[in-house]
Amino acid sequence: MNRPIGALQVPFHTEVDGDGVTMSVCRLDQVYYAKIKLQMKNGGKAVPASILPYVIVHATTEQPGIWTVLTPSGARTGTRDDAGSVHTAIRRSGHYRIYIKEPTETFVPGDVFIIQQHALSDGNNSGRDVQPLAEFEVTESVDCSLSITVQHPNSLSRTRGNDADSIPSNKSALKFTQDHVFNTSKQALDQGGYVISSQLWADASRTYGAQHPVIQNSIYRETLAAIYSEGLTVPTGTGKSPNDRTLNFAGREIEFNNQSTTGGRSTLSFLEDNGQPDHRMTADESLRRTHPATMEFLLKMMDELDITYVRVTGAWRPHVGSTRHRYASAIDLTHVKKNVTDENNQPQLVAIHFHREDSAASYPLRDGGHESAQRTRTREFSHKVHKYIANARAQGAAGWLGGPWALTNGELGVSTPELAQEEAFKTDSTHVHHIHISTGADQP
Numbered sequence: 001m002n003r004p005i006g007a008l009q010v011p012f013h014t015e016v017d018g019d020g021v022t023m024s025v026c027r028l029d030q031v032y033y034a035k036i037k038l039q040m041k042n043g044g045k046a047v048p049a050s051i052l053p054y055v056i057v058h059a060t061t062e063q064p065g066i067w068t069v070l071t072p073s074g075a076r077t078g079t080r081d082d083a084g085s086v087h088t089a090i091r092r093s094g095h096y097r098i099y100i101k102e103p104t105e106t107f108v109p110g111d112v113f114i115i116q117q118h119a120l121s122d123g124n125n126s127g128r129d130v131q132p133l134a135e136f137e138v139t140e141s142v143d144c145s146l147s148i149t150v151q152h153p154n155s156l157s158r159t160r161g162n163d164a165d166s167i168p169s170n171k172s173a174l175k176f177t178q179d180h181v182f183n184t185s186k187q188a189l190d191q192g193g194y195v196i197s198s199q200l201w202a203d204a205s206r207t208y209g210a211q212h213p214v215i216q217n218s219i220y221r222e223t224l225a226a227i228y229s230e231g232l233t234v235p236t237g238t239g240k241s242p243n244d245r246t247l248n249f250a251g252r253e254i255e256f257n258n259q260s261t262t263g264g265r266s267t268l269s270f271l272e273d274n275g276q277p278d279h280r281m282t283a284d285e286s287l288r289r290t291h292p293a294t295m296e297f298l299l300k301m302m303d304e305l306d307i308t309y310v311r312v313t314g315a316w317r318p319h320v321g322s323t324r325h326r327y328a329s330a331i332d333l334t335h336v337k338k339n340v341t342d343e344n345n346q347p348q349l350v351a352i353h354f355h356r357e358d359s360a361a362s363y364p365l366r367d368g369g370h371e372s373a374q375r376t377r378t379r380e381f382s383h384k385v386h387k388y389i390a391n392a393r394a395q396g397a398a399g400w401l402g403g404p405w406a407l408t409n410g411e412l413g414v415s416t417p418e419l420a421q422e423e424a425f426k427t428d429s430t431h432v433h434h435i436h437i438s439t440g441a442d443q444p
């Protein structure tokens with residue numbers, strides 16, 4: 001039917017009901033667009049939360065507990081001019097929620113969305129919901145106009161405001177007008193900036209348990225279960241912190257240095273009372289915020305390269321840096337070791353320290369000069385580790401990689417001839433002393 005153009009300006013039309021009474025009915029076919037800029041604190045400053053994978057779900061006013069997926073799996077917050085922004089269509093009243101899209105999960109618009117719970121260390125659900133980053137409440141007025149309010153359901157009962165342990169306060173309602181019917185970020189109704197506090201990052205990042213399907217279906221099931229059931233060892237001895245954790249398996253060891261859980265331990269546990277002073281998260285709970293697929297990547301690499309020791313200084317964290325560690329797929333390594341047999345059939349320990357200034361011997365490429373046998377062993381092992389990770393990236397199993405040395409695919413012998421010149425590992429001033437691995441394909 002050809003509708004007069006003027007009719008698009010009218011948010012309602014008249015209908016005659018069964019009793020012959022003429023009444024106004026709000027139109028359901030008007031689509032509006034809204035945006036919000038997700039931000040986070042970094043060094044005391046609010047910065048955009050870019051390239052964060054998210055999923056938006058909707059529940060109608062009539063069925064408030066039934067959530068339907070609106071966005072496809074690849075949705076990520078914007079970059080550059082649109083840094084941190086989420087831009088969405090609003091078709092009707094009800095509640096809209098933005099959740100962090102969990103790594104390895106796939107969502108299709110129209111699917112029913114199940115709100116996940118933080119897992120207890122025994123693997124069971126805790127009854128405490130993973131929190132959305134934000135909720136929009138969209139209401140319809142008698143004149144059929146729609147208003148939108150940024151709020152938060154706050155089912156973990158946090159305080160509101162700007163305190164370290166708080167989550168954001170609700171915003172005031174804004175009204176959609178004919179200015180907001182165009183599907184462009186520029187013209188969408190602008191709900192402004194929204195700072196995701198460390199506490200909200202923590203509450204919105206799922207605590208994984210040993211029942212997770214990635215763990216149950218892994219050949220490293222028992223080892224992963226030790227991490228996700230909080231079965232790690234607290235090492236003792238000189239220089240050890242009560243917040244260090246050690247995982248021993250198959251003659252191998254991972255040290256989760258206390259630095260990898262500093263940010264988590266400064267926020268509140270998902271539990272109302274976890275038995276800790278001030279209910280701060282433990283190192284064990286913090287490590288369970290890193291996705292099992294990331295831990296599995298590390299175990300597989302150790303297994304396949306026969307690595308005996310890895311030191312981890314970064315994993316999931318809510319408080320500093322880009323969104324890469326605030327998402328659940330990143331890990332930082334400073335040291336790896338393995339045992340080899342040398343040319344005289346003697347056992348040798350080869351230790352790599354990913355450090356640009358302190359460990360020239362760990363540089364994975366030939367540097368021209370004469371090499372000692374030890375330097376050759378270290379270089380070859382370092383090359384192998386870098387190549388393994390760069391191959392994962394080339395095959396889509398890893399995203400951004402950083403380290404003390406910029407290294408191209410070609411230099412690492414990664415078999416992508418067309419991308420030989422491309423840097424597999426980037427370097428910058430923050431990656432002087434570790435390598436950073438973003439696992440999976442959720443963050444490029």
Ligand SMILES: [Zn+2]
Binds near residue numbers: 332436437
């Ligand atoms: Zn990192």
